[in-house]
Amino acid sequence: MDSALLLLFLWALMGMVSLQSSERCPERLQEQERRKLCPRSCRSDKDCASKRQCLCDGQCGLSCVAPGRTCPWPLPLSETSEVRLLSPSPTFSALLEVRCRPGFTSPSSGSDVTVRRCQGDRQWSGDELICTETRSPERTSARMCSLPTEVTDTFSIHGDTSVGSSIHYSCLSGAGIVGTSENFCQENRTWLFPHPTCKRLFCQPPQEVKQGYVVAVQKAEYEVGFDIHYLCRKNYLLDGPQKITCLSNGSWSASPPHCRARCVIPAERSRVVIGGIKRWPFDITDAVVPHGENVTFFCKHPRKHCSFTAAQTCFDGKLQTPACYLEPTWLQYKLFPHRLVSEIEACEPGDVE
């Protein structure tokens, strides 16, 4: 065994200097463990058939080889190692370097790189270099399945995208999933299943708006992005959005608006303050105020001869007088207009409780 190792070492040394001289070529090994077949042994070219030459063929020693014969090239691609031909062509005696890829090592062979020689039997010398993955953190992080942006834009992804792990999808839009909602990252960094899709959602017709109408074609369902515009009938005020949009989750961007009615001013023989102006209700068109308008009434002080104010807001056709307000009688209004509560002087700030 020792002599075999020595010979091997010697051959390797000679391979490097690529000596072909008969004196330096090792004797043919009797136990051919690595080579199944050695070409015919020789001493000189005369011992060989035509077109063959007596050349040094590694462990086989001087052998009759056809120098034009080639070894398999290119080699099949490997995930764990990379190969490089060190000679111009893969012919007899050409050298091939095999090296473990980054992140892989070959602990069994003791080196992560080996040089193989093209033999007379058209095979590369030596054994395959077995490279195994190095367990390093950066390598593990690289062992992940990727997610395209279309997927991350559509789904919220929970779980781990590394090899051997699984993820769960949920549609960002809130829609249901079409396909499988779970996926697994396989050894070869591909997903087990195709990515799912999200169901297309539609918006249901929104509630009708009383005293209003929509400026759109009425449909049984509305596609995402569809806008509905609202208008109110004459004398009604739009309270809420003028437009609602169908969102990707099948909901409307807002509730439909309301069309609010105007309010009749519940006073006739008293001036009121509307929009900062003190006026008689009959001076106002139709004696109405729009929805949301504030109307300030004049009330009499319970003990003093002065007035104070109390405001009320019109809400969708409803406007009440404040509790303190007393509508003057027709006689009071006709005979003593200047003594009406809305016309007497205002109480001092301290008078009002």
Ligand SMILES: *[C@@H]1O[C@H](CO)[C@@H](O)[C@H](O)[C@H]1NC(C)=O
């Ligand atoms: C990855 O591996 C799976 C299962 O082993 C196989 O079905 C699939 O074809 C492989 N994909 C690629 C791109 O190699």
Ligand SMILES: *[C@@H]1O[C@H](CO)[C@@H](O)[C@H](O)[C@H]1NC(C)=O
């Ligand atoms: C739809 O999406 C909107 C805005 O993102 C959100 O306010 C609403 O609650 C969602 N509706 C449903 C039913 O998920």
Ligand SMILES: *[C@@H]1O[C@H](CO)[C@@H](O)[C@H](O)[C@H]1NC(C)=O
């Ligand atoms: C009415 O009064 C309320 C409360 O003081 C105020 O918030 C609102 O802006 C007023 N409305 C108008 C139309 O002036």
